[in-house]
Each structure stands twice: as structure tokens, then as C-alpha cells.
């Protein structure tokens with residue numbers, strides 16, 4: 001292929017023929033047995049003569065997909081310090097548990113009486129998460145963190161409406177928050193109001209007080225926030241919102257810093273979500289499946305989405321049932337949520353236990369502070385205090401005009417996934433680095449050495465950075481063009497691409 005593909009602005013380096021280019025008339029990947037039923041013609045809309053399908057031998061197909069798989073980068077292939085995402089190692093034990101036939105082959109419509117042990121797993125997880133939250137009840141329905149946000153906001157709305165305060169429709173969101181917070185607010189039919197941060201990276205209390213009135217439904221707060229900093233005035237923040245009749249929602253994506261150490265409920269949080277695919281080591285590559293259980297304080301528990309698992313009959317009778325909370329906002333997910341993820345998180349918690357979980361959080365914080373201490377001299381650190389499980393610095397290098405993006409792209413040539421960049425939005429040229437507890441001292445040192453080499457190179461030969469990456473199968477993408485003019489249909493199939501790519 002040519003150096004630059006005109007269609008998508010990508011620089012393709014490796015020779016990578018598509019399945020269509022490999023196709024040869026008459027080749028087949030499998031031999032179907034002779035039919036023992038009468039032939040029936042396909043419906044006309046399925047039997048399109050113009051629909052060209054590639055014709056390949058089985059080995060060609062296997063090699064094609066294996067080659068694509070080798071291009072993937074994952075936690076299993078290298079260091080992945082993508083801030084806010086908690087890309088920790090997913091222990092194989094979780095995979096083994098999720099694959100046990102009794103779990104994997106259970107039918108989602110099976111009667112409760114036939115799947116009592118499975119409901120037992122869900123009940124354990126509900127209880128353990130409630131304990132970690134310091135709240136009274138949990139629903140395992142939501143399928144992601146953002147989905148948990150939407151769930152909790154719908155619960156907030158229902159709660160206020162039941163109290164005759166349905167006019168409350170403003171949700172306060174600090175400017176350091178993840179973009180899903182305002183997006184979920186809008187989806188829930190409410191209005192997002194931005195609250196600035198103060199010079200130490202905390203919520204600006206004065207601005208919060210000024211924004212609090214009888215229109216406020218609640219506040220969404222991430223603690224530690226996306227600067228990797230513990231909210232120092234959390235009690236005052238919560239008290240201010242409560243005093244004005246609002247609820248406080250905890251975005252639990254950063255629980256890797258707190259699990260087993262601090263219970264959000266003790267800080268006054270009323271509702272929160274967990275990201276099982278972040279804190280509890282379930283996989284989250286390729287966009288899912290995730291899981292974002294929501295925890296709620298006792299007087300909000302009735303609004304949780306159902307079904308949830310509860311003991312029925314007499315106490316101790318040991319019969320588990322799926323029940324709808326009394327004033328439930330309804331279902332948020334088909335069946336029982338992403339059950340495979342629930343199993344993996346259950347196994348993780350079961351193995352670590354309370355003490356292990358606390359050590360997990362402590363090591364995550366230790367690893368991040370080790371990196372912060374070693375990076376301070378190299379990169380500007382805008383809100384410089386001890387960090388929690390991640391750190392944010394500016395991707396600027398003295399004596400060079402390279403940008404955070406150039407540093408990130410060059411890291412790929414060192415076999416390291418880039419940190420999150422240009423987020424949080426309040427930090428100029430942000431690099432947001434989250435090492436997680438599963439990385440060794442040697443890996444962290446190799447990362448620091450790679451950044452050191454990149455800093456030297458930025459001064460000596462900055463063009464190497466601006467043109468990076470140099471060793472990956474695909475070179476630097478024109479990301480704006482890829483987002484604005486995506487090519488969604490292979491030209492060989494679509495007869496010229498129906499998506500207006502050119």
C-alpha cells in the first residue's frame with residue numbers, strides 16, 4: 001500500500017492486503033455437508049448478485065485475523081498508563097471463573113429456583129460493593145460508568161419529583177470532571193452547570209455556594225478528581241449541597257485510590273457508581289462489555305433499577321429472588337446486567353478480601369507518587385501536591401516546542417501505550433498518567449527512561465517526535481479527518497464508499 005492512504009489520511013507502513021485483495025474465485029474456507037432437506041431459494045434481498053464476498057481458504061482467514069490480533073496493544077502486551085481508565089492487569093483467575101460451565105451456560109431466562117448459586121454471586125457482590133461504598137443498597141444493572149451516571153441522575157429526578165420538588169433540574173459539575181458527567185446530565189433531561197476549581201485543584205467553594213439554590217438537583221463529584229487529587233474540602237462541599245436540598249453523586253471511576261480505605265458514604269455521598277472494569281479488574285478493551293453498578297443510601301434505595309437480588313421468605317431461609325425495588329426507575333439493562341463481568345469482579349474481591357483490597361489501593365497510590373516524584377523535574381506539574389492513584393503534568397519540554405501529542409506518539413515506539421492527553425481540560429497540554437498497582441518497579445523505571453530519552457530527543461531532533469510513531473503498523477493518523485470523515489465501508493464492498501469519505 002502507498003505511504004499515505006488518501007481516503008483516511010492514514011500512513012500505512014506494513015503491507016496489509018485486505019480480505020478482498022486476497023480473494024481468489026472459487027476458494028473456500030469450509031466444505032458444507034450435502035443438504036438433506038429440499039433447497040429453498042434465499043429471499044431476494046439476501047441474494048444480491050452485487051454483494052461481493054471474499055473467497056478465501058481457511059488458512060488465509062486465520063492468518064488475516066491473527067495478523068490483525070498481533071497489531072493490538074493491550075495490558076497483556078505492554079505498559080498502559082492511560083489515566084482515568086485504570087488499565088490494570090485482569091487476573092486469569094477471573095477468566096477461569098467466568099468460563100465455568102455452570103456460569104457460562106446458564107440461561108438468562110432460567111427460573112430463580114434453578115440458579116440460586118448464581119443469584120448468590122450477585123447478592124455477595126451487591127453486599128460487598130455496598131460495604132465499600134458505605135451505602136445501603138446496590139443495583140448491578142448498569143452496563144458502564146456513564147450508564148451508572150445516567151441511572152443515578154434518573155433516580156435523583158424521581159426522588160425530587162416524589163417530594164414535590166420536580167422543578168429541581170440543575171446538576172453542578174466541577175470543570176475537572178469527565179465529559180460523561182455533563183453528557184449524562186443532558187441525557188437525563190437536566191441542565192449541567194460548571195463549577196470552577198480553585199488553585200489547589202479542589203472545587204471552588206465560593207463558586208459552589210454561589211451556584212447553590214432551590215433549582216439544584218445535585219452535584220456530581222469525582223474524588224479523587226481527574227487531577228488525581230483528593231478533594232480536601234469534601235465535607236464542606238457535601239454540606240453546602242445538602243443544605244440547599246441537593247443530592248451528592250459520587251463518580252466512582254477513581255475508586256482504585258480509595259477502595260478499602262475510604263467509604264464515600266462516610267464523606268456524605270448519597271449515590272455513586274463503580275466501574276467494575278476499572279477498579280475490579282474486569283477487562284475493558286474494545287469498548288466493552290463493562291459494568292457500572294450503582295449504590296444508594298437507604299432512602300434512595302427504593303429507586304434503584306431492578307431487578308436486584310434479595311432473600312425472600314423467612315430470614316435465613318436461604319431462598320434468593322429477583323425483585324423490583326418499590327419505586328424503581330425500571331430496568332437499565334437486559335436480564336441481569338453484564339453477568340460475566342459481575343463474576344470476574346466477584347472472583348477478584350473474593351480472592352483479595354478487605355485487606356488485599358486496601359493494599360491494592362495503597363500500591364496504586366504509591367506507584368503514582370513514585371512517578372510524580374521522578375517526573376517533577378522534567379515536566380511542569382500545575383497542581384503540585386501528593387497525588388492519589390494518578391498524576392497530571394504538562395507535556396511541555398524546556399528548550400523544545402514539541403507538544404504532549406508528540407510525546408505520546410513517540411512513546412508508542414518504546415512499546416508503551418501513551419497516557420491520556422489533553423484531559424482534564426483545565427490543564428494545558430495535559431498528560432494524565434495512571435500506572436495502577438499491578439506494574440512493577442522495573443516497568444515504572446523503563447517508562448521513566450523512555451520519557452527521559454524522549455525529552456533529550458525533543459531538544460536534539462524534534463522532527464523525530466513530530467513524525468512519530470515510526471515502528472507501529474500504522475503511522476500518525478489525521479485524527480480530525482478520521483473523526484469528521486470516517487470511511488465506514490470498504491471501497492471494494494461499497495462500490496466507492498457510501499459515506500461521503502472523499
Ligand SMILES: *Cc1c(COP(=O)(O)O)cnc(C)c1O
Nearest residue numbers: 084144145146178180251253275
Ligand atoms: C471512565 C470514567 C467515566 C465513565 O465510565 P465508563 O465506564 O467509561 O462509561 C466517568 N468518569 C470518570 C472520571 C472516568 O474515568
